[in-house]
Amino acid sequence: MDELFSPVELGAFKLRNRIVMSPMTRSRAGKGDVPTELQAEYYRQRASAGLVVTEGIQPSPAGKGYCRTPGLYSAPQTEGWRRVAAAVHAEDGVVVAQLMHCGRVASRLNKEDDSEIVAPSAIRANAKIFTDKNGLVDIDKPRALEVVEIGDVVREYRQAALNAREAGLDGVELHCSSGYLPMQFLSSNSNRRTDRYGGSTENRIRFTMEVLEALGDAIGYDRVGLRLCPGFDYNDIDDDNPRETYGLLLEKSSKLGLAYLHLVRRSFPKVDNFELVKAHWRGKLILNNELTGETAAQVIAAGDADAVSFGRLFIGNPDLVSRLRRGVELAGYDTKTVYTPGPEGYTDYSTAD
Numbered sequence: 220m221d222e223l224f225s226p227v228e229l230g231a232f233k234l235r236n237r238i239v240m241s242p243m244t245r246s247r248a249g250k251g252d253v254p255t256e257l258q259a260e261y262y263r264q265r266a267s268a269g270l271v272v273t274e275g276i277q278p279s280p281a282g283k284g285y286c287r288t289p290g291l292y293s294a295p296q297t298e299g300w301r302r303v304a305a306a307v308h309a310e311d312g313v314v315v316a317q318l319m320h321c322g323r324v325a326s327r328l329n330k331e332d333d334s335e336i337v338a339p340s341a342i343r344a345n346a347k348i349f350t351d352k353n354g355l356v357d358i359d360k361p362r363a364l365e366v367v368e369i370g371d372v373v374r375e376y377r378q379a380a381l382n383a384r385e386a387g388l389d390g391v392e393l394h395c396s397s398g399y400l401p402m403q404f405l406s407s408n409s410n411r412r413t414d415r416y417g418g419s420t421e422n423r424i425r426f427t428m429e430v431l432e433a434l435g436d437a438i439g440y441d442r443v444g445l446r447l448c449p450g451f452d453y454n455d456i457d458d459d460n461p462r463e464t465y466g467l468l469l470e471k472s473s474k475l476g477l478a479y480l481h482l483v484r485r486s487f488p489k490v491d492n493f494e495l496v497k498a499h500w501r502g503k504l505i506l507n508n509e510l511t512g513e514t515a516a517q518v519i520a521a522g523d524a525d526a527v528s529f530g531r532l533f534i535g536n537p538d539l540v541s542r543l544r545r546g547v548e549l550a551g552y553d554t555k556t557v558y559t560p561g562p563e564g565y566t567d568y569s570t571a572d
């Protein structure tokens with residue numbers, strides 16, 4: 220177990236232990252998609268993690284898919300994140316902003332403004348999404364981005380990374396999983412483009428590479444992480460050959476000097492994504508998915524990863540690190556209040572003491 224609590228460096232991030240808080244959308248943003256004092260308190264409570272990855276944050280109004288998710292493109296949003304950064308730093312924690320552009324995984328009903336829903340191609344995801352207005356609804360059909368607009372989206376990511384640093388956050392993580400925009404470019408069932416962003420493997424990975432380069436150029440590659448789950452079919456996403464697509468992406472992104480790869484480890488019929496990462500990724504690795512204290516310690520002891528991340532266990536256990544270290548029993552959490560507004564089921568979970 221001891222190694223789990225030993226320090227580690229991931230790029231510019233100095234983690235005091237190898238336990239990472241996995242990004243979790245909690246839908247508590249305020250008006251204007253501004254992070255609130257409540258969110259700052261939530262992250263402060265969990266700041267003993269070696270690294271906190273925030274919930275997914277839209278880099279632009281068009282990037283918003285779900286209800287009450289925060290942004291990082293307006294001045295008030297940046298000020299909101301400043302409170303979060305200060306709260307985590309006051310506890311000697313490290314915190315990065317997860318940049319999540321939902322692309323086609325969106326409902327118009329979740330947008331406060333008239334921003335559009337955009338994607339590589341005008342193909343609707345055959346899935347449902349929750350809205351405050353009408354409950355569960357069909358995802359809307361997106362509009363295909365023009366080539367010149369793709370450059371604009373890359374610049375929005377870049378600006379969001381600059382805003383993250385301006386707010387005092389330590390860096391960013393690019394969300395490239397769960398069927399959102401980068402994955403929509405990577406995958407053959409959502410990308411039918413015939414220009415340089417579609418078709419060949421090289422073309423389908425271009426958008427993700429351009430975003431990573433924009434982020435790295437803006438704030439330093441050693442402050443940028445990448446989150447992947449090759450093979451995942453969430454939100455109706457499917458790639459004909461994830462081994463080839465992600466093999467090339469991993470090879471190319473390995474050369475950038477990113478802070479880390481954050482892998483949601485899973486084995487699918489088309490790909491065992493941990494095997495793929497072992498073959499193609501050269502850099503620091505955070506492993507996620509359904510870990511317990513015991514299996515996490517095994518991952519670190521075996522040298523399978525530099526750090527591990529926990530999602531759901533952090534919901535009901537703000538002091539997860541201390542509980543694991545002391546072998547204290549872990550608390551569960553209320554599934555009904557995961558995405559509801561307010562402190563209930565959010566900041567009212569107590570520590571073991």
Ligand SMILES: Cc1cc2nc3c(=O)[nH]c(=O)nc-3n(C[C@H](O)[C@H](O)[C@H](O)COP(=O)(O)O)c2cc1C
Nearest residue numbers: 241242243244274275483507508509510529530531
């Ligand atoms: C409520 C909830 C919200 C989530 N939101 C995000 C998100 O915004 N970004 C992301 O990359 N993953 C998100 N995930 C996935 C988690 O980061 C994590 O990969 C998953 O929960 C598996 O880890 P666990 O078994 O430790 O919970 C979410 C998971 C949960 C339970």
